[in-house]
Amino acid sequence: MRCHVATSCHVVWLFVLISGCWGQVNRLPFFTNHFFDTYLLISEDTPVGSSVTQLLARDMDNDPLVFGVSGEEASRFFAVEPDTGVVWLRQPLDRETKSEFTVEFSVSDHQGVITRKVNIQVGDVNDNAPTFHNQPYSVRILENTPVGTPIFIVNATDPDLGAGGSVLYSFQPPSQFFAIDSARGIVTVIRELDYETTQAYQLTVNATDQDKTRPLSMLANLAIIITDVQDMDPIFINLPYSTNIYEHSPPPWWRLGFPLTRAWGLRRLRRLRRLRRLRWLRRLRRLRRLRRLRRLRRLRRLRRLRRLRRLRRLRRLRQLRRLRRLRRLRRLRRLRPLRRLRRLRRLRRLRRLRRLRRRLRRLRPLRRLRRLRRLRRLRRLRRLRRLRRLRPLRRLRRLRRLRRLRRLRRLRPLRRLRRLRRLRRLRRLRRLRRLRRLRPLRRLRRLRRLRRLRRTSSLTPDAWSLGRVSPGKSGPLLSGKVLDNYWRGKS
Numbered sequence: 001m002r003c004h005v006a007t008s009c010h011v012v013w014l015f016v017l018i019s020g021c022w023g024q025v026n027r028l029p030f031f032t033n034h035f036f037d038t039y040l041l042i043s044e045d046t047p048v049g050s051s052v053t054q055l056l057a058r059d060m061d062n063d064p065l066v067f068g069v070s071g072e073e074a075s076r077f078f079a080v081e082p083d084t085g086v087v088w089l090r091q092p093l094d095r096e097t098k099s100e101f102t103v104e105f106s107v108s109d110h111q112g113v114i115t116r117k118v119n120i121q122v123g124d125v126n127d128n129a130p131t132f133h134n135q136p137y138s139v140r141i142l143e144n145t146p147v148g149t150p151i152f153i154v155n156a157t158d159p160d161l162g163a164g165g166s167v168l169y170s171f172q173p174p175s176q177f178f179a180i181d182s183a184r185g186i187v188t189v190i191r192e193l194d195y196e197t198t199q200a201y202q203l204t205v206n207a208t209d210q211d212k213t214r215p216l217s218m219l220a221n222l223a224i225i226i227t228d229v230q231d232m233d234p235i236f237i238n239l240p241y242s243t244n245i246y247e248h249s250p251p252p253w254w255r256l257g258f259p260l261t262r263a264w265g266l267r268r269l270r271r272l273r274r275l276r277r278l279r280w281l282r283r284l285r286r287l288r289r290l291r292r293l294r295r296l297r298r299l300r301r302l303r304r305l306r307r308l309r310r311l312r313r314l315r316r317l318r319q320l321r322r323l324r325r326l327r328r329l330r331r332l333r334r335l336r337p338l339r340r341l342r343r344l345r346r347l348r349r350l351r352r353l354r355r356l357r358r359r360l361r362r363l364r365p366l367r368r369l370r371r372l373r374r375l376r377r378l379r380r381l382r383r384l385r386r387l388r389r390l391r392p393l394r395r396l397r398r399l400r401r402l403r404r405l406r407r408l409r410r411l412r413p414l415r416r417l418r419r420l421r422r423l424r425r426l427r428r429l430r431r432l433r434r435l436r437r438l439r440p441l442r443r444l445r446r447l448r449r450l451r452r453l454r455r456t457s458s459l460t461p462d463a464w465s466l467g468r469v470s471p472g473k474s475g476p477l478l479s480g481k482v483l484d485n486y487w488r489g490k491s
């Protein structure tokens with residue numbers, strides 16, 4: 001309370017003056033916020049333009065109050081709404097650059113002004129990713145570096161507080177040959193290296209902070225260059241952080257050398273140097289021999305490969321030739337039956353043709369016949385046509401003539417026969433009439449005469465045969481007709 005009075009003593013003085021003039025005592029307002037006694041915590045990720053807090057004050061006279069902020073830096077970051085006392089953030093806060101402010105706020109009832117300072121603490125948020133130092137990272141190591149030797153330290157820091165500021169390291173992706181200590185960032189060899197297979201490694205180190213909700217991480221490249229043991233030079237000394245690395249690893253042999261030479265003299269040094277030179281030379285010779293051997297081996301391999309290739313080519317050529325021969329043979333084989341077939345077909349065709357010719361020869365007379373028949377038919381038809389064309393009378397006449405002729409031809413023998421028959425009949429009738437006309441006596445006489453004659457005269461054999469008369473008998477009479485004929489023949 002004393003402090004309060006002391007800070008605002010000039011205000012009190014003014015107040016006494018004014019109250020003396022009006023004869024009435026004005027009581028000044030006072031802040032009621034508790035953070036004036038302790039501190040106000042504002043998170044560093046509070047967005048610009050948002051309200052941070054509200055100033056509260058009381059005035060016993062119930063005068064209208066006006067709030068404000070004083071100080072150049074404070075008014076860059078904070079603005080106070082005069083009527084309500086709401087405090088706005090005007091600029092982004094960053095705990096990592098300024099973690100606390102002392103801000104003076106004021107309240108006035110138009111008669112007097114009260115100011116009060118507040119301690120503003122900026123609250124930490126994990127808003128920074130770890131940062132690597134002393135980049136780029138590259139290190140040369142010997143091919144025969146033993147397993148477990150630390151070779152490098154990476155260093156990344158995170159300005160955030162707490163877990164958000166503690167960094168863990170890892171290789172991403174993990175390496176088969178190197179490991180990194182997750183807390184200290186010490187890189188060690190975990191597998192024997194071989195310059196012949198790999199001359200350099202490119203690793204990616206991931207540094208991530210330990211924030212539970214939103215861990216932030218950063219990547220850095222680490223180049224590890226492997227040097228051949230024979231090409232050894234004291235590059236190892238220039239390693240960054242070499243003091244740290246060799247804390248736990250045995251010191252290299254050449255470091256031991258210097259104190260010994262100082263103690264034992266120059267000769268030893270020279271001897272050592274000679275020895276070293278000799279060793280170098282020997283190593284070089286060995287290496288040269290090895291290299292020559294390798295070259296020779298490579299050459300031999302190449303020659304073998306070339307020979308093999310030539311052989312392969314030759315073999316391929318031979319195989320190709322064999323294949324071609326085989327193909328030709330196969331084609332020929334395939335062709336042989338074809339040729340046979342063709343020959344057979346030709347022969348068959350020829351046979352067919354011959355058969356056809358024979359048939360044709362056989363058929364020719366038949367054809368002639370047919371032609372003849374056709375011709376005859378045609379002639380008949382022509383005749384008929386001619387006839388048809390002729391007048392019907394002529395036709396008739398001709399037909400009649402023809403018929404008559406035919407009839408005559410047919411009738412001639414018949415008529416002759418009939419005439420003969422008629423004649424015969426007439427003759428018979430005439431004879432009969434003559435006989436009837438004769439007197440029965442004459443008949444008798446004649447008969448008797450005849451009988452006498454027959455008995456007496458020798459009869460001609462004809463008469464005997466005709467009269468069926470046996471010679472010794474005076475048999476039955478011959479029929480008149482026969483006799484008639486007989487006599488007619490004699491006369």
Ligand SMILES: *[C@@H]1O[C@H](CO)[C@@H](O)[C@H](O)[C@H]1NC(C)=O
Pocket residue numbers: 133155156157
């Ligand atoms: C890492 O770097 C920081 C800043 O340069 C330094 O303060 C710290 O000592 C370093 N840590 C190690 C292990 O070298």
Ligand SMILES: *[C@@H]1O[C@H](CO)[C@@H](O)[C@H](O)[C@H]1NC(C)=O
Pocket residue numbers: 170172206207208217218219
């Ligand atoms: C780094 O490692 C952490 C933990 O393994 C992982 O969450 C993060 O994604 C990694 N960072 C990058 C950039 O890959």
